[in-house]
Amino acid sequence: MQEGLGKYLLIIGFLLCSLHSRAQEISVKGGFVEDSLLIGQDISFWISSSYPTELEMIFPDSLSSFAPFEFSSKAYFPTEVQGKLAFDSTVYTIQSFEIDKVQYLKLAAVILNGTDSTIIETQLDSIFLTELAPIVSDSTKLKTNLDYQVVNTQFNYPLFYYIIGGFIVLIIVLLLIFGKRIIKWIKLRRLRSRYDQFSELFNSYVNKLKVDPDPDLAEKVLVFWKNYQQQLDKIPFSVLTTKEILLQDFAQELEKPLMAIDRVVYGKRVQENVFQDFEQLDDFTQHRYSKKVEEIKDGK
Structure with missing residues (x-):
């Protein structure tokens, strides 16, 4: 019995030594x-x-x-x-x-x-x-520094991008809601501006013809009128003869004034009342301008 107990103690001691050796590793x-x-x-x-x-x-x-x-x-x-x-x-x-x-x-x-x-x-x-500041007590006195310190300013790029992005979104929303109205307004404004420029200069030419019905001046005024009419009606008036212009359905009323102006321009004849023929051209252009305004307003 004592030999068996000694054997177990020997085995247990060996295991403890093995575990101690492993723990040291x-x-x-x-x-x-x-x-x-x-x-x-x-x-x-x-x-x-x-x-x-x-x-x-x-x-x-x-x-x-x-x-x-x-x-x-x-x-x-x-x-x-x-x-x-x-x-x-x-x-x-x-x-x-x-x-x-x-x-x-x-x-x-x-x-x-x-x-x-x-x-x-x-x-x-x-x-x-590590403490960067000493412990503040009732006896601690704070030192006041009111000197102006120059600080480098830095541009706020994130805010700038937000503003630009918001502005673009606002424009897109406005175009989706008021896009057609805005386009109409731009077209009408451009059309009005060009017509006002034409009308002012054309009337000044007509007034000169009242004083001096010179054939060369009449030719210059006719070319000026054709160029504007071409831009207004999108028809090549500047390269069309009077007969070709009269083939346009809306230009039938121009037969008399254009024929009279051709006699002055190509026949080099001084016609005292030629300015009246140009006034009829002015009335025609004003009518065509009004028609274009109505077409734009109707979305055509």
């Missing part, structure tokens, strides 16, 4: 790279490990707890193998927004061995908070 260490920190400043915390190659070790990731610190990023270094040991290391970038003068952190790695897992923590390390 697994090492997880870590700590802060910096000695001190500022609130919100990036600092680094390193962790390294060595373990048998037949095992698998997992380091903390972004979902792990880094309290009281906040995780920012990590730099992982590839595993190195030396003999039967594997070596891993990772550096974490973290920040703290706590105001404790001394802050502590330790991280935990996980050893996977089949269906079993073991958590191994680094030693607890500390870091000091």
Whole structure:
């Protein structure tokens, strides 16, 4: 009975020695790279490990707890193998927004061995908070500085793009709602402007013909009238003869004045009342202009 008990104790001792030997092969260490920190400043915390190659070790990731610190990023270094040991290391970038003068952190790695897992923590390390301003007390006096400080102005591009985008959207909406009215208004305004320019100059020529019915001046006025009529009716009046113009259905009323003007222009005859023939051309043009205005208003 005593021999059996001694045998079991010997087996248990052997197992404990084996586990102790295996535990010595697994090492997880870590700590802060910096000695001190500022609130919100990036600092680094390193962790390294060595373990048998037949095992698998997992380091903390972004979902792990880094309290009281906040995780920012990590730099992982590839595993190195030396003999039967594997070596891993990772550096974490973290920040703290706590105001404790001394802050502590330790991280935990996980050893996977089949269906079993073991958590191994680094030693607890500390870091000091650096205060940028002294503690304000009732006796602290604030120094007033009213000096003007020149600050470089910066153009607000995002706001500029928002304004331009809103302006473009507004224009598109206005065109969708009032597009046809706006186009009509532009056409009518352009038509009116051209007619006013024509009418003013044409009447000044007619007044000159009243005083001096010169055939050359009459020819100049006729060419001027044909050019404007061509632009108004979209018909090549400038290259049409009187007979060709009269073939247009709407130009039948021009037969008498155009024939009279041709006798003056091509026969070089001075006709005292030739200005009256041009006045009839003016009445015709005014009628054609009014008809174009109605067509635009009707959407034709």
